[in-house]
Amino acid sequence: MSEERRQHVLRAIVQDYVATSEPVGSKALLDRHRLGVSAATVRNDMAVLEEEGLITAPHTSAGRVPTDAGYRAFVDRLNEIKPMSRAERAAVQTFLAQAVDLDDVVDRTVRLMSSLTNQVAVMQYPSLNPATIRHTELVSLDGDRLMAVVILSNGRVEQRIVQVDVDLVTEARQQLLRTLRDRVNEAVAGATWSEGIRLLPAVIDRIAPEHRETAGLVIAVLADALAQQREERVALAGTAHLARSVSDFPMTIGPVLEALEEHVVLLRLLGQMSQTSSASGDSVAVRIGAENTVDGLRGASVVSSTYGADSTAGLGVLGPTRMDYPSTMAAVRAVARYVSEILDQR
Incomplete structure (x- = not known):
């Protein structure tokens, strides 16, 4: 007792x-x-x-x-995380559902988490490794320029502008773009990004010899779009909240700000916390003060969760140890769930 x-x-x-x-x-x-x-x-x-x-x-x-x-x-000893209200959940779902592409999803997510918790929000871009190529599209812009678009299964959209030395406005050139698009989709749709890079060059051999130079330019740009792995990226929002919590940090917020600038450090931290939550079976992981392995964050707390069908990417918030843990944990868990649902639908 x-x-x-x-x-x-x-x-x-x-x-x-x-x-x-x-x-x-x-x-x-x-x-x-x-x-x-x-x-x-x-x-x-x-x-x-x-x-x-x-x-x-x-x-x-x-x-x-x-x-x-x-x-x-x-x-x-928190027996359960108090769920967000129905109105709050509806507002979160509506706000995130309005995103037009993956970058917009990430931007909206960090802004939303920061607003809900009054802390710094951090989100890792979903990894390309498990993603597959859903569709490619070639869109003529004007004269000798076209846009090459690659849509991945995790919702990511890569766009590149290609400059070619031929007029793409003619019907013959438009037919070339349609043919090239179809050949590319036949070759790489459903493949992983790494497989797609390997399969793309063979598409050129299926194009008429007189058009292979143009096709080669387009294929090179598509390969470049796939090769640029952006999973090593994080997005931040709400850093200004730290300025309102200066007194909560033992010495200064300088080390915290320096740690936030090191995206590799944040990625490693989110990865470690993802492993912790997976091992414990809890959807939300919390590191408090000295539990953080990053020196600059030993005066801060981090609340994180994984998201996505494969749960390989993380998101969360960072702030002083004097934090409303139940509400923060509820917000992070709810946002992660809605982000996962939205990406699964794309």
Whole structure:
């Protein structure tokens, strides 16, 4: 019973400190929460929690604040993540569904997560590795220019402009583009991007000799579009939120900002957290303070989830350890689910 009560006290301290950013004392706990015990009992419970390293006194006042270990104990004992309201879920779904392509999906996602949580949002572009080529299209623009478009199964659309030395407006040239498009789709539709790169050159041999030079230019551009693997990219939004949380970082937000500039570091972090959530069977992973392997983020918390049918890419938010974990975890989980649904439909 005493252990359960102390966990109740810890939960109350975390909730009050997150809400007020002020150290929490026994009197405040009794005033705000129905603990059903005396002030002396609360003080004794707080003393035990401090001995266990779950709370600490930032100065000589009677107030206490959670430590990284205290936040971890709080998060680990969340029986369930409070779901978003029906109105919130509908708004999220509608906003994301309006995206026109993958870049727009990613941009909307990070802006949405940042808005919902008031934290920095991070999203990894979905990996090309498991993606297949859904369709290619060739569109004449004007005179001797055309647009080559590659649509992948994960929703990504690659576009390139090709400059050729022939007039594409004539009916004969238009027929060439249609023929070339059909030959390309016959060769690579359903193939992975790496297979597509390997299969594309053979398409040139199926084109009439007098048109192979033009076909070669187009094929080279399509191959280039596939070769540029953009999975090593992350998108960010809401960095300005850190400026409103300067006092929550032990020393300065400088190391956090430097870490955010290192996209390779963020990709590695999301990958590690994805493995953690997969191993635990939980859709949301949380790293708090010193649990972060990145030095610059040891004063911050990261909440992340995977998304997509293959769950190989991650998204999440980053902010101070004084974070509303239940709401943040609910928002990240909900957004990841909707992003997965939208990409599956594309």
